[in-house]
Amino acid sequence: MTPTRSAGTDAGLGAGSTLRTPSPMTQRVMTRRGWFLVVLNLLVPGAAQTLAGNRRLGRFALGTTLALWALVVLTVAVYFLWPSVIFTAATNPIVLWVVQILLVGYAVVWIVVTLDTLRLVRFVRVRPPMRPAIAVFSIAALVLxxxxxxxxxxxxxxTRDTISNVFQAAPPEPPINGRYNILLLGGDAGPDREGLRPDSISVVSIEDATGKVSMFGLPRxxxxxxxxxxxxxxxxxxxxxxxxxxxxxDVCMLNSIYTEVTLKSPDLYPNALAEGSEPGIEAMRDAVEGALGIQIQYYVxxxxxxxxxxxxxxxxxxIDVKERIPIGGSEDLSDVETWIEPGVQHLDGNWALWYARSRHGSDTGDYARMQRQREVQQAMIQQMDPANVLARFQDVAAAGxxxxxxxxxxxxxxxxxxxxLKAKGQPITDLEFVPPTIDPEAPDYALIQQMTAQAMALTPEE
Structure with missing residues (x-):
């Protein structure tokens, strides 16, 4: 009568042999067994212990492995069915804290079972040339x-630290007329300035259903x-x-509102600081809302x-550079360091800043600077894709x-x-309320509000 082989028998180890009790215990059998154990540990952590070692440790490691796989499968399924759930979880500080704990815990489990698997290999019975190969393979997999x-x-x-430091722990607001309107202020606090003042003033309006973006630029x-x-x-x-x-x-224009309220009447907005804003910013929000005839939920x-x-x-x-822009130099361009030449140019931070701020050259007016600043903002929106941000995440988060x-x-x-992600690849509607359409010294706010409503596909209120 042919004897029945027990569960866990591996024909490659020899007749009647199992991973737990290899027989015959030759170097050939033990080498095959060693490779099988370390590869099994890589593919299914805990399986090596279940078949050849401490079953309690193996069951625990298998349980954590299966739980991790189930969590990954569930995450992928939810991402395709309800992506907003995943994005919300991925930007929640508490969830991120839990993820950190789980990753550290699973790494510890992996280290323990890998070292225990190396013990189970019984290196003294493995062929000498294969001993370093098995060890290096296991350690490399462990390190990876x-x-x-x-x-x-x-x-x-x-991510958790950046979210906690930059964003507010406040309840979200719903879209207004199907849109999120965000006041975007580009403050210029360079070494030649005392304090910060908003030289770039615009509104980013995002359609909630499609992610389509409209930008409205207001001259300072x-x-x-x-x-x-x-x-x-x-x-x-x-x-x-x-x-x-x-x-x-001294000067009565749009960006002076920030300076005036900040320095002389911050008491007009007593709750601004507690709500994560500033009196000057809130006054600018009120002014831009009045000019465009819309409500603005947030500012940046x-x-x-x-x-x-x-x-x-x-x-x-x-950036697709339209005009030659000087870097450095005085107004007469007599001592320009170098130039940003026309054409498609890839600019580093220093050159991009000069492109946005330069006041000299053939295109020197405030409106030309506004347009260049908007081009920089749009380039960042278009190029801040998830892959690029993830690859440089630590630097991006620290800078942000x-x-x-x-x-x-x-x-x-x-x-x-x-x-x-919805907006990615879609064209951005850009409206600049500048001459000849709008005269900043005698602006037609009825026309501005009409143009804004048309661009947002809204009907102005009577």
């Missing part, structure tokens, strides 16, 4: 997989600016800011001088935390990530 877990832990930690020298109906600024400027050259600072203030760090972290940006101030709540980030 635990290194991946460590990198994931680092990414989760950096806009005058007679109306305020939104509930603005505390209306008491002082019922006819508009700068009407009849009246204001409380970007230090243009700090742009250099962020653009370098992204690996530079690509230093450059960006916003009141966008943490709970909205996941949805905004989804909208950004």
């Amino acid at each position: 997989l635990t290194g991946t877990a460590a990198y994931g832990t680092m990414i989760a930690g950096v 020298d806009l005058t007679n600016i109306p305020f939104s109906p509930e603005s505390p600024m209306l008491a002082n400027y019922p006819d508009g800011y700068g009407y009849d050259d009246y204001c409380d600072v 203030l970007i230090d243009m001088y700090g742009f250099e760090q962020l653009i370098n972290a992204l690996g530079g940006i690509t 935390a230093d450059v960006v101030k916003t009141d966008v709540p943490q709970g909205t980030l996941g949805h905004f990530v989804e909208l950004a």
